Amino acid sequence: MKDARKMDATRFDEQVHAWIDGELSPDEDRAMEEWCAAHPEARERAELERAFEARIRSALLSGSDGRAFVADALRRTRPARPLQATRGFAAAASVLAAIAGFMWFNCVPPFECSYVGAMEAAATAPAVRAEPVSPDRMTAALRTIGTLGDMCERVDVAHCCGEGSARWRLRLPCGSPIAVVEGRCAHDAPSFRRRREAGGGVLWVAEKTADTIVCFRDPGSGGYVSLVGSVPSANLEQAALSLREALGR
Amino acid sequence: MISAVSPIRKPDLKLVTVPGASPGAAGGNLSRDDFERMTTELSEPLFATALRLTRNRADAEDLVQDTLHRAWRALASFEKGSRFNAWIFRILRNAFLNRIRKARLAPEVTDPDTLDPADRAEVVPDIRSLRELPDLADRHFDERVKRALDSVPEVYRTPFLLFTLADMTYDEIASALEIPVGTVMSRLHRARTHLRERLQPYAAERNLAGDGA
Numbered sequence: 177m178k179d180a181r182k183m184d185a186t187r188f189d190e191q192v193h194a195w196i197d198g199e200l201s202p203d204e205d206r207a208m209e210e211w212c213a214a215h216p217e218a219r220e221r222a223e224l225e226r227a228f229e230a231r232i233r234s235a236l237l238s239g240s241d242g243r244a245f246v247a248d249a250l251r252r253t254r255p256a257r258p259l260q261a262t263r264g265f266a267a268a269a270s271v272l273a274a275i276a277g278f279m280w281f282n283c284v285p286p287f288e289c290s291y292v293g294a295m296e297a298a299a300t301a302p303a304v305r306a307e308p309v310s311p312d313r314m315t316a317a318l319r320t321i322g323t324l325g326d327m328c329e330r331v332d333v334a335h336c337c338g339e340g341s342a343r344w345r346l347r348l349p350c351g352s353p354i355a356v357v358e359g360r361c362a363h364d365a366p367s368f369r370r371r372r373e374a375g376g377g378v379l380w381v382a383e384k385t386a387d388t389i390v391c392f393r394d395p396g397s398g399g400y401v402s403l404v405g406s407v408p409s410a411n412l413e414q415a416a417l418s419l420r421e422a423l424g425r
Numbered sequence: 426m427i428s429a430v431s432p433i434r435k436p437d438l439k440l441v442t443v444p445g446a447s448p449g450a451a452g453g454n455l456s457r458d459d460f461e462r463m464t465t466e467l468s469e470p471l472f473a474t475a476l477r478l479t480r481n482r483a484d485a486e487d488l489v490q491d492t493l494h495r496a497w498r499a500l501a502s503f504e505k506g507s508r509f510n511a512w513i514f515r516i517l518r519n520a521f522l523n524r525i526r527k528a529r530l531a532p533e534v535t536d537p538d539t540l541d542p543a544d545r546a547e548v549v550p551d552i553r554s555l556r557e558l559p560d561l562a563d564r565h566f567d568e569r570v571k572r573a574l575d576s577v578p579e580v581y582r583t584p585f586l587l588f589t590l591a592d593m594t595y596d597e598i599a600s601a602l603e604i605p606v607g608t609v610m611s612r613l614h615r616a617r618t619h620l621r622e623r624l625q626p627y628a629a630e631r632n633l634a635g636d637g638a
Contacts, residue, residue, distance in 0.1 A: 193610075193613065193614060193617070194595075194610065197588065197595070197613075198594075199594065199595050199610075229589070231566075231570075232570055232589065232620065233589050233590065234567075235566060235567040235569075235570035235571065236473050236477060236567075236570060236571065236574065236586075236589065236590060237469050237470065237473050237590070238567040239567065240469060240472045240473040240476055241472070242468045242469040242470075242471060242472025242473055242489075243465070243468045243469055243472075245468070245472055245486060245489065246464060246465060246468030246471060246472060246489060246493070247465065247468070249486075249489055249490045249493050250461050250464060250465070250493060252490065253490075253493045253494055253497050
């Protein structure tokens with residue numbers, strides 16, 4: 177701004193807008209005020225200028241409906257980032273859920289596999305010890321559902337209380353060979369996906385790519401008995417129900 | 426008539442600040458709530474400025490929406506001590522320029538020296554001829570003002586809007602438009618002159634109507 181010490185009408189006209197705009201230095205402000213105090217027409221001019229500027233501003237703000245629109249715009253802006261993050265998270269969660277569902281449905285590890293894997297291993301693992309079938313309760317029951325082999329085998333199955341699980345091999349009336357594994361502990365319960373009430377008890381059924389596994393609780397010992405073989409699940413379930421009934425007698 | 430000379434800065438404008446920061450805000454501490462509150466306080470001038478820049482409601486809405494998105498994304502760049510008004514209106518103005526470039530619209534004549542050579546003379550507008558205007562409270566006058574401002578060349582209109590509606594100082598406008606402060610002053614002067622020239626016929630009409638009544 178120019179030097180404020182010497183004020184005249186021309187200078188006042190030059191500075192009046194900067195003055196009402198609040199852009200003059202304190203000294204210049206003072207000089208303008210003094211000039212106005214001594215010149216009523218200058219004071220009127222300044223007030224008219226200010227009133228005119230205020231009226232222009234009010235005219236420009238009228239009818240814009242800006243508050244309503246900006247409020248809407250802010251609402252649209254607000255979820256932009258969080259929603260994108262949420263969407264991204266939801267998409268990732270959906271993919272993970274789909275993968276987990278697929279694994280669960282198909283018994284892909286770690287879903288339902290400890291017991292299933294243990295039973296499959298027990299059905300095929302080399303015997304720790306083999307001995308002639310003895311005429312005990314289990315072998316008597318097994319003979320009611322098929323043709324029993326001549327050896328009972330002891331196998332190591334970590335998930336079924338380790339060594340001591342017993343395995344028999346037999347052939348069902350339909351001719352299909354199966355293995356029957358007797359777990360000796362009650363706490364290693366099956367976690368098979370398919371669990372259904374049948375014949376007054378529960379059957380656990382797992383269908384793997386090659387084998388079907390049907391498991392039930394021995395009503396006599398409290399342990400679990402699993403039938404494992406490449407047999408349609410309906411046949412194996414029927415054999416399991418018969419075996420459980422025989423064991424319960 | 427007035428009883429005291431205290432014209433100075435527009436008294437009805439709010440200084441928008443962040444709690445705990447004066448008079449601007451700490452950029453890193455500007456929360457979403459602060460941002461929304463301050464933007465809401467500025468909503469009317471923000472939207473009115475967009476309307477007068479674009480001269481079209483649909484474009485103004487797009488411009489404001491674009492501005493808010495840009496501002497929200499750039500929140501971290503809001504510098505401590507700076508004024509929110511100046512910051513967000515600068516974004517508005519840049520978004521407006523960006524839209525013009527994208528739309529490949531031919532910009533208005535930008536060489537002020539070629540626009541109304543007569544304006545270059547330091548003509549002091551006769552405010553007395555417009556003394557009736559501040560008292561006109563009807564919406565016809567409001568529309569006249571808007572139309573009159575729409576006809577003002579963009580190079581003058583933008584600084585005028587940034588000063589009148591955005592409450593920006595000459596320095597802030599100079600910084601936003603990357604022009605010297607003196608140029609801001611001369612463009613403001615020319616915008617006012619244009620505006621008054623275009624409103625003068627209306628004032629004359631009103632005075633005639635008043636005389637005839």
